[in-house]
Amino acid sequence: MTPPSSIASTRSSDILSTPALTEDHFHPDFCSSNSDVVIVSCEGVKFGTHSFVLKSASGIFRATLSLPQTGGASANNQVITLSEDARTINAILRMISGMEIPPLDNFSDLEKVLLAAKKWEMPGPPSIIHRMVIPPVLLDDPVRFYALACRTGWNDAIAVAAAHTLDVDLQHEETLPILRKMESNDVLKLIDLRTRRRDAILDFFLAYPISGCLSHLPHLDRPSASDHELSIQWQWKALIFTAFIAMDRHPSGKTLLGPNSVLQADLDDMRNTRCPELDTGTAAFDVDALEKALQKQVSELPITI
Secondary structure, three states: OOOHHHOOOOOHHHOOOOOOOOOOOEOOOOOOOOOOEEEEOOOOOEEEEOHHHHHHHOHHHHHHOOOOOHHHOOOOOEEEEOOOOHHHHHHHHHHHOOOOOOOOOOHHHHHHHHHHHHHOOOOHHHHHHHOOOOOHHHHHOHHHHHHHHHHHOOHHHHHHHHHHHHHOOOOOOOOHHHHHOOOHHHHHHHHHHHHHHHHHHHHHHHHOOOOHHHHOOOOOOOOOOOHHHHHHHHHHHHHHHHHHHHHHHOOOOHHHOOOOOOOHHHHHHHHOOEOOOOOOOOEOOOHHHHHHHHHHHHHOOOOOO
């Protein structure tokens, strides 16, 4: 192996990259002549490390390195070939060796490290990752991130990822394969969150204290109800139906609010509707009060699974 003095320094931003290897294909940060175990990645990159470090950090390596050697071979310089790539092995070895921790700022690297650590029975690396600030890029694919968090027991990330799935169509062709690989209970938790939010909006409308014209108009069942009276009551029911469908598709509630709200056309019509039983200038609906109440209700919807 190349002596430690020849190890090239590595910039923080390049920690996960594979720099120029030594002549015998060792990673320059793991080529100490004092190492007694050699780990080989799927690309053939070698990592010289110490058995006591691996045994202390990993249940799998503890069992593997405790097995008697065949043919009277020495316990030193054991070679273990793994199916993981060099970037993943490099990241994990750094974490368990007290070296500078690499920036795991993309989904692929994070997923590989967490799954490899779980496979090798290494609680240390996941505990470090779980305490890191979640990179925003991971939330670009919240369903995949949620699935990974559930699979690796990353509870804080489960909550964050679940909240970010509320704008995702769970029946989209790109999302369904991810859901099919998940535990059914984890999928049901997502569906339950979405259902609770949708039903909370429905309950809001059904319990809304209607003022103005709707509060005293006769019920639709009254035979003598005029067409205008019926039209006003149907405006209210149509608004409820539109809100329910919108929440069923996008339970974040974002489509209910703002100038591009799916309710905007209905609300504009309601704002211009006049009450037939009061002064002609009296609006049938207090739309401004309704919008404020709806905005408050959306902000208070449940976000935890």
